[in-house]
Amino acid sequence: MTIRDGLYHAMREAFSRAGIPWDGCGHEDRGDGMLVLVPAELPKGLLAGSLPSELVSALRTHNSAHPGPEGIRLRMALHAGEVNYDDHGVTAASINLAFRLLDSVPLREALAGSSGVLAVIASSWFFEEVVRHSPPAVGAAYRPVPVAVKETTTTGWICLPDHLYPSGQAGLEDLSAGIRAPGGAPAAALRSLPRDTAAFTGRIRELDGLVAAVCGAAQSPGVIGIHAVDGMAGIGKTAFAVHAAHRLAVRFPDGQIFLTLHAHTAGQRPADPVDALATLLLAAGVAPQRIPAGLQARSALWRGYLAGKKVLLVLDDAAGTDQVRPLLPGSAGCLVLVTSRRKLTALEEAAPIGLSTLPPGDAARLAWPGRWSCSATWATGAGKPGPSTTWASCSAVPGTTRPPPPA
Numbered sequence: 001m002t003i004r005d006g007l008y009h010a011m012r013e014a015f016s017r018a019g020i021p022w023d024g025c026g027h028e029d030r031g032d033g034m035l036v037l038v039p040a041e042l043p044k045g046l047l048a049g050s051l052p053s054e055l056v057s058a059l060r061t062h063n064s065a066h067p068g069p070e071g072i073r074l075r076m077a078l079h080a081g082e083v084n085y086d087d088h089g090v091t092a093a094s095i096n097l098a099f100r101l102l103d104s105v106p107l108r109e110a111l112a113g114s115s116g117v118l119a120v121i122a123s124s125w126f127f128e129e130v131v132r133h134s135p136p137a138v139g140a141a142y143r144p145v146p147v148a149v150k151e152t153t154t155t156g157w158i159c160l161p162d163h164l165y166p167s168g169q170a171g172l173e174d175l176s177a178g179i180r181a182p183g184g185a186p187a188a189a190l191r192s193l194p195r196d197t198a199a200f201t202g203r204i205r206e207l208d209g210l211v212a213a214v215c216g217a218a219q220s221p222g223v224i225g226i227h228a229v230d231g232m233a234g235i236g237k238t239a240f241a242v243h244a245a246h247r248l249a250v251r252f253p254d255g256q257i258f259l260t261l262h263a264h265t266a267g268q269r270p271a272d273p274v275d276a277l278a279t280l281l282l283a284a285g286v287a288p289q290r291i292p293a294g295l296q297a298r299s300a301l302w303r304g305y306l307a308g309k310k311v312l313l314v315l316d317d318a319a320g321t322d323q324v325r326p327l328l329p330g331s332a333g334c335l336v337l338v339t340s341r342r343k344l345t346a347l348e349e350a351a352p353i354g355l356s357t358l359p360p361g362d363a364a365r366l367a368w369p370g371r372w373s374c375s376a377t378w379a380t381g382a383g384k385p386g387p388s389t390t391w392a393s394c395s396a397v398p399g400t401t402r403p404p405p406p407a
């Protein structure tokens with residue numbers, strides 16, 4: 001109870017002092033945390049600029065009056081997007097994204113390893129559109145981290161406003177450890193294939209054709225392997241590409257990268273190739289300040305990085321050729337598997353793999369008792385239009401004592 005009261009008191013104080021009227025915001029209680037909806041007309045820069053430091057000061061005031069287990073340490077996610085209401089409250093794909101950022105391992109680890117009381121994660125949209133345009137000192141405090149929660153794979157930007165760094169240490173360099181392994185080799189983000197479908201069935205002809213083409217390309221230096229998997233929604237393009245990528249992974253020791261281009265992700269716009277390139281370059285371990293601004297410059301840097309390497313790149317759910325082309329390698333050695341509901345005929349260099357429905361025998365093998373699940377969704381009411389498009393969500397962690405680092 002003390003923690004909940006303390007959290008609400010600290011939030012109200014911090015928002016007001018940051019110039020964001022608490023009573024003008026929407027709030028939803030989420031047990032050990034809350035969702036705060038900030039009216040769209042308020043400058044979003046306040047959330048990145050003054051709010052974190054005001055929150056730190058309000059939390060420290062609470063913690064000095066409530067030492068020990070009644071103290072509060074907080075994770076906060078910042079994002080902006082459209083919201084809607086149904087009979088159960090607020091709902092939106094962008095809210096799911098923010099809660100995934102809030103739940104992400106890098107944010108939890110950042111707070112666990114911090115000497116401070118607050119860890120903030122901004123979505124890549126929020127970072128690019130808001131934080132980047134804040135005073136330089138604000139942007140410089142954020143570091144990118146790869147985020148993979150459920151089916152969401154994205155880049156988040158973490159800031160620890162009150163972490164005490166050892167003298168001489170510039171900032172949050174330790175957070176980029178998720179991108180670079182000891183010794184400087186690109187790490188986890190270059191091994192980002194989703195798990196293979198355990199029950200993968202059939203597609204033998206397409207798989208054999210792909211494997212033969214990849215082996216053939218290995219015999220003919222100079223050939224860039226690009227294969228475009230097309231087919232209607234739900235036919236199994238992603239499952240096929242992921243399955244094939246696992247089968248071929250050993251041939252591409254410099255990395256296997258899975259990037260979703262979001263042509264058909266509900267509530268999300270298709271990825272802009274400029275942003276997709278930033279994600280790829282960050283995953284490759286390029287420092288954020290070394291990533292140039294424009295599409296051509298980013299594409300050139302990405303191609304330079306891939307030159308001479310053996311990397312397997314899965315570009316999933318592409319909207320079209322224009323989105324894909326800037327992400328392609330410029331020289332041989334890599335394999336690119338693109339999936340799209342459209343036939344990417346304008347991508348002349350790509351070999352098409354068209355998927356149609358599984359033949360009855362394969363389809364029957366997929367259907368065994370116990371695998372079926374049933375879901376039902378009711379839409380009730382028209383839903384009132386969302387008054388707010390900017391929002392923050394927070395989750396509290398009791399206790400000011402620093403928890404042990406994750407095993």
Ligand SMILES: Nc1ncnc2c1ncn2[C@@H]1O[C@H](COP(=O)(O)OP(=O)(O)OP(=O)(O)O)[C@@H](O)[C@H]1O
Nearest residue numbers: 197199200201232233234235236237238239240341
């Ligand atoms: N060959 C297969 N064997 C077993 N399961 C499969 C196979 N193909 C697809 N599935 C399953 O069917 C579902 C839909 O497949 P998938 O997501 O790959 O479709 P998709 O073509 O990529 O759809 P979208 O166009 O919406 O991206 C998934 O649950 C997947 O695991």
Ligand SMILES: [Mg+2]
Nearest residue numbers: 237238317339
């Ligand atoms: Mg798919």
